[in-house]
Amino acid sequence: EAQVTQNPRYLITVTGKKLTVTCSQNMNHEYMSWYRQDPGLGLRQIYYSMNVEVTDKGDVPEGYKVSRKEKRNFPLILESPSPNQTSLYFCASSFLIEDEQFFGPGTRLTVL
């Protein structure tokens, strides 16, 4: 089954404790992206990757890091999480930016 998986689905952590949210896709997509969804703001892009070892900032990259060492994986790293990073996070992938993007089920992160 073609899918994008994210782990964990729910996470409660404390300020400053490094965490990683994993994202994996099994569709051999070149393009992957991370978004956060906040009330009244919709989905905002954090980082995206055009291919292995090629990443670039989206609209809200501050406080986040990503890596793309393999085509299928695109982890989101929060080196020192803060409460303003409490949000619902989605990973997505597609062949090209204008193609249909397949989204993961989301990760709800709470930073205390």
Added chain:
Amino acid sequence: DQQVKQNSPSLSVQEGRISILNCDYTNSMFDYFLWYKKYPAEGPTFLISISSIKDKNEDGRFTVFLNKSAKHLSLHIVPSQPGDSAVYFCAASRPKGAQKLVFGQGTRLTINP
């Protein structure tokens, strides 16, 4: 700076009638537009798209209209069904060189029986 705006946070429509969701954008360089549908506790799913060289695209009960001069697009759902109740996001793609996707804030559509 919200480049893609959905000014109606919510919309309520009777089953069987037409639902019209609106979206405005400010950047005339956007060249591809998409609509996504999101149910609670799930990721968004692609619904329909349109290229800036077209003014209409239809897929079953869903039609997207693009008015480039007004920088406005709309999604028409007819007839509306209870399963259409969801949050709808419009999104715009910047020129290929920038390779970014910008989403609106979303509109919650409720279809009443």
